[in-house]
Amino acid sequence: MKDATAIVGIGQTPFAKRLPESEKALACRAILRALDDAGIAPSEVDAFASYTMEETDEVEVAKSIGAGDVTFFSKVGYGGGGSCATVAHLAAAVATGQATVGVAWRSRKRGSGARPWKNTSVQLPTPAQWTRPFGLLRPADEIGMLARRYMHEYGATRDHLFNVALACRNRANQNPAAMMYERPLTREMYMTARWISDPLCLFDNCLETDGALACVIVSADRARDCRQKPVYVHAAAQGLPAQHHGMVNYWNDDPLTGPAWTAAQHLWKTADLCPQDVDVAQIYDAFTPLIPLSLEGYGFCERGEGAAFTEGGALEIGGRLPLNTSGGGLSEAYVHGFNLINEGVKQLRGTSTAQVPDASTCLVTAGEGVPTSALLLRS
Amino acid sequence: MANTNTGVNTDVNTDTDAHAHPNAPAAPAAALLSPVPDDDGAPFWEYTAQGELRVQACTQCDALRFPPRPCCPHCQSFDSEWRRMSGRGRIWSYVFPHPPLLPGYAELAPYNAIVVELAEAPHIRLVGNLVTSPDAALNSVDPAKLRIGAPVKVAFHNTDEGTTVPRWLLERP
Numbered sequence: 001m002k003d004a005t006a007i008v009g010i011g012q013t014p015f016a017k018r019l020p021e022s023e024k025a026l027a028c029r030a031i032l033r034a035l036d037d038a039g040i041a042p043s044e045v046d047a048f049a050s051y052t053m054e055e056t057d058e059v060e061v062a063k064s065i066g067a068g069d070v071t072f073f074s075k076v077g078y079g080g081g082g083s084c085a086t087v088a089h090l091a092a093a094v095a096t097g098q099a100t101v102g103v104a105w106r107s108r109k110r111g112s113g114a115r116p117w118k119n120t121s122v123q124l125p126t127p128a129q130w131t132r133p134f135g136l137l138r139p140a141d142e143i144g145m146l147a148r149r150y151m152h153e154y155g156a157t158r159d160h161l162f163n164v165a166l167a168c169r170n171r172a173n174q175n176p177a178a179m180m181y182e183r184p185l186t187r188e189m190y191m192t193a194r195w196i197s198d199p200l201c202l203f204d205n206c207l208e209t210d211g212a213l214a215c216v217i218v219s220a221d222r223a224r225d226c227r228q229k230p231v232y233v234h235a236a237a238q239g240l241p242a243q244h245h246g247m248v249n250y251w252n253d254d255p256l257t258g259p260a261w262t263a264a265q266h267l268w269k270t271a272d273l274c275p276q277d278v279d280v281a282q283i284y285d286a287f288t289p290l291i292p293l294s295l296e297g298y299g300f301c302e303r304g305e306g307a308a309f310t311e312g313g314a315l316e317i318g319g320r321l322p323l324n325t326s327g328g329g330l331s332e333a334y335v336h337g338f339n340l341i342n343e344g345v346k347q348l349r350g351t352s353t354a355q356v357p358d359a360s361t362c363l364v365t366a367g368e369g370v371p372t373s374a375l376l377l378r379s
Numbered sequence: 380m381a382n383t384n385t386g387v388n389t390d391v392n393t394d395t396d397a398h399a400h401p402n403a404p405a406a407p408a409a410a411l412l413s414p415v416p417d418d419d420g421a422p423f424w425e426y427t428a429q430g431e432l433r434v435q436a437c438t439q440c441d442a443l444r445f446p447p448r449p450c451c452p453h454c455q456s457f458d459s460e461w462r463r464m465s466g467r468g469r470i471w472s473y474v475f476p477h478p479p480l481l482p483g484y485a486e487l488a489p490y491n492a493i494v495v496e497l498a499e500a501p502h503i504r505l506v507g508n509l510v511t512s513p514d515a516a517l518n519s520v521d522p523a524k525l526r527i528g529a530p531v532k533v534a535f536h537n538t539d540e541g542t543t544v545p546r547w548l549l550e551r552p
């Protein structure tokens with residue numbers, strides 16, 4: 001697997017609270033832009049991967065964009081936990097000869113569409129019988145519960161969570177494509193914002209976005225002939241820890257160690273790199289507390305030190321670990337983390353709007369708190 | 380085990396300008412959600428209806444497990460029983476949800492939702508609500524009284540839909 005495949009094309013639509021086109025049309029636009037970016041004809045595509053929550057299936061996408069005969073297709077579960085796994089599945093398929101040109105994508109009208117947690121008939125069965133009747137209704141409530149415990153155990157404060165929100169917002173303020181491009185964030189705005197689920201306020205939560213993104217994966221050999229500088233998939237991993245319970249991970253011995261720990265263990269085992277070698281990170285940020293948890297899980301610091309790690313501008317450009325340099329889910333767009341993948345590619349091409357000088361390695365992670373996945377990319 | 384049905388997608392949202400009160404106007408006196416038991420969970424709710432808090436236990440290796448499931452993750456036995464708990468525990472964590480929420484909950488917001496670790500088995504934790512009496516509202520306790528580690532005891536509340544849910548009272552109100 002190591003460096004055997006590369007991302008050679010990326011594409012995206014605009015991001016907005018409301019876009020007029022359908023999710024299917026947005027998916028096709030993002031995919032065709034990614035293929036054009038790579039200089040690969042749609043008829044050469046023979047593999048697809050997306051999320052189980054993706055509403056547009058491979059049949060619709062393939063026949064719309066004019067794909068050729070498709071020999072590999074895969075869907076990954078657990079919402080934003082599947083983002084990096086879409087690339088990982090395609091990398092494995094290409095590396096093992098099951099396909100030659102893979103497209104991963106996510107298209108979602110979460111800005112103008114329905115909030116999933118409002119659907120009571122779908123949401124009530126197992127394990128929601130143990131949580132939702134008590135008013136633990138939304139992902140923000142479920143993660144808020146873990147966040148308060150984390151703050152209690154390790155002395156983390158709202159200022160630590162603000163550090164995360166601010167770093168993402170500062171990068172979005174450099175990125176014209178970001179929904180929050182022209183919206184700076186101050187500490188006073190953060191500290192006086194309305195609560196969503198105390199201890200989490202408005203700015204601890206990701207955006208609601210309409211938009212789509214895609215990327216193209218080919219073999220390292222093929223990548224050398226493509227239009228763009230290849231970004232190699234150095235290592236990839238999924239993570240479902242023993243006795244894990246998803247976002248309501250209250251029912252095991254150690255609820256504060258989540259899927260990041262499992263994915264990280266495999267990722268670093270198979271990589272030539274260690275956490276100290278990572279130049280820039282795109283860490284899944286549906287909620288600010290996921291960042292300190294992930295910093296610990298992926299080995300950037302010890303257990304309980306994730307909040308303190310964010311101090312002193314560590315997550316800003318020039319800091320120890322520049323974070324979510326497009327603005328992330330908190331401030332660029334929330335498309336189940338796919339923008340984090342494409343931003344990782346931009347950093348390693350040297351084309352980010354908040355470029356980390358000479359970045360050659362990037363960690364990209366999927367949702368923490370749910371069965372997850374991660375990619376280690378290198379140029 | 381995580382399940383795709385439970386809102387694993389991590390979004391609530393946030394855009395400051397986006398409808399400041401997306402849930403308003405709330406429907407009057409909307410009902411709270413009742414548990415929808417699955418095969419594994421049904422006995423738990425049958426016991427709460429009798430005023431008993433019981434947790435599934437393996438009859439081979441004695442390990443308690445929650446949420447209930449068909450077989451024991453330690454010894455793989457399919458034989459289990461439902462063991463009665465004292466109903467005492469401590470608050471492990473808590474949140475105060477604010478809108479946007481489903482209508483019945485929005486009317487009570489901010490209310491508390493808590494996780495209680497059971498005295499007999501601290502790794503068994505139940506989500507619930509801290510209330511001043513079994514039939515009091517989810518927002519009946521002064522938020523300042525909530526703290527991690529506070530001792531609590533179970534009480535049982537009969538819902539309008541005919542199910543019985545555990546609720547929690549402070550040992551020292």
Ligand SMILES: [Zn+2]
Nearest residue numbers: 437440451454
């Ligand atoms: Zn057993």
